[in-house]
Amino acid sequence: MAKRQPEMFELEITSLGAQGDGVGERDGVPVFVSGAMPGDTVQVAARETRRNGIYTELIDITENSPGRIKPECAHFGACGGCQLQFLSDDVYQAWVKDRTAMALAHHGFDASLVADPIITPKASRRRVAMKALRVASGVVLGFNERQSHQIVDVKACPVTRPELTGLFDPLRKLLSGLLDQRMAATVHLTMTASGVDILIEAAKELDLAARESLVEFANYHDIAALHWQDQGFLDPVAIRREAVMDFAGAKVPLPPAAFIQASDEGEAALVRVVTEACAGLGRVADLFCGIGTFSFPLAKEHQVLAVEGAKNALDALQGAANFASGFKQIVAKHRDLFRRPLSAKELEMFDAVVFDPPRAGAKDQVAELAKSTVQRVVAVSCNPNTFSRDARTLADGGYRLESVQPVDQFLWSPHMELVGVFTKDRKPE
Ligand SMILES: C[S@@+](CC[C@H](N)C(=O)[O-])C[C@H]1O[C@@H](n2cnc3c(N)ncnc32)[C@H](O)[C@@H]1O
Structure with missing residues (x-):
């Protein structure tokens, strides 16, 4: 049996919803369009009807809102973060x-x-949790695509502190020597008052060579503390300085993965x-x-x-x-x-x-x-x-x-x- 084609229609966007979707109306029913903003006229395909309205896929923008700007990040659209980068500062605020x-x-x-x-300004995010996957050509390291487990290989991130983005490529190289084919990892990077803190979660026991490469990485990049977590076991592989936060002059040690x-x-x-x-x-x-x-x-x-x-x-x-x-x-x-x-x-x-x-x-x-x-x-x-x-x-x-x-x-x-x-x-x- 032939699959039913989704209904396509044109829509004027009049507001932004709580999740940042553009919102218009069709026969009195709210219609949500991710990637659209007030002032846009868009062509959409209906995907799902929920209690609060119709959710659609943006097919084309036939008329652009004057508040739309060109997103500066090369990963915009693919990466699941920062999906509202096309809003001008005034509209966003x-x-x-x-x-x-x-x-x-x-x-x-x-x-x-x-x-x-x-x-908060650009380049100020001091904590990121990144996904890594070992593939044939090396390691893919980045953030998930929107509503997907696919990883976008992120080379630059305009919202994150440069001390952390500067480690993306070296980490790819490091992990490609440590992870087995198709092995996944999560990499937590935190900029603390005493330097960068790294926690790598991967289902892999470290041998001596792996341990040495992590220590060498920590020394070379002046990392404060580097932990490796193999399932439940937390291994303090390279603790060169205690990772601490400074609150009003009090130096508080940061437990791995604690909230800041x-x-x-x-x-x-x-x-x-x-x-x-x-x-x-x-x-x-x-x-x-x-x-x-x-x-x-x-x-x-x-x-x-x-x-x-x-x-x-x-x-x-x-x-x-x-x-x-x-x-x-x-x-x-x-x-x-x-x-x-x-x-x-x-x-x-x-x-x-x-x-x-x-x-x-x-x-x-x-x-x-x-x-x-x-x-x-x-x-x-x-x-x-x-x-x-x-x-x-x-x-x-x-x-x-x-x-x-x-x-x-x-x-x-x-x-x-x-x-x-x-x-x-x-x-x-
Ligand atoms: C949003 S964080 C805020 C932490 C702190 N106020 C700050 O700004 O850094 C929420 C905190 O609530 C704690 N928490 C979560 N569930 C809790 C519970 N049932 N009882 C007490 N604390 C809890 C978490 O461990 C976390 O430290």
Whole structure:
């Protein structure tokens, strides 16, 4: 039987959706087109009908939007990252703000609360996870194509720090001597305060020659630390200096694969908003604290309780807090905040609470915060939807949302961070 041809039609794009797709309308139904933007007229093929509209494939742009620019990256279109590189700066910035406002409006908040976004510059990404595959001609090293496991062999990456992009070719050469045919690996590169940290994950036990080539690579490229992870086993192959992060002058050792913010600039923007929101208040709890991105800058002024579920991250924070000087007391607590959130009663002793959960948000912790008497709550989030849901719970518990600051550390992609500041007025005694 002949396969049914997808329906083709022409469409005017009028807005950008939450994932950055161009959106038009057909017979009152939203139509999503990846690679299109407001002002474009496009020819599309219908691919899939979902609950929220029709998803299509872009066949041709018959009329270009005046806001469309030429993407500078040679891998644009093939590489799954940076898919919004064709938007002019103005259009991109307006979309980051609108996206946050749309998510908040869905939960009854006013769009005027959203500040102009802080967008990190090009060449600032300090952490990348790359895919590698040994093929007959050598090693393919790069990022996945959009919605695919195919790897794009990336030679240059305009969003990543040059200290890391400069290692792409040497790593290809190194890995082609280490990986067997068709063997895959994941390469994590992080620019730390003490130099580049490398973690290579591959299902391969290292022999002496392989170990020597890794050490030689680390020496030649002045790598701070290089670990090899063969399934569960983490091998510190070349530790030339401890990989450390610097938070407000405190040197915190970075456990392999522990969370850090994606750029120096993004971290600085988030820290500024968080510390300003807590300024002048007393004790602060930093929930989902990681290795202390906010705990140390906060401890310049406040006593801090730092709570985290990953033991290695918390141990790194605690160890650094024991040695750092010029800070108020930091108490580190290991706790699963999904299963055992801090109760409203436990929160009573704090004047401010900062929380920065994973993408899923912090539903149960927020339910306790909503019941609490904490004066200021600062929510850091990487998901405008779960942020808005949690903001609604806080507002229903008597908190006033004062401001929302979007911070975009993932230029030209739909990923972003934001910080919301909430206040609850103390009841008169
Ligand atoms: C988005 S990161 C933020 C870390 C830190 N605030 C920072 O900016 O570097 C979220 C943190 O939540 C931690 N986490 C995830 N699930 C958790 C849980 N159930 N209980 C406590 N912490 C958890 C992760 O280990 C991670 O450190």
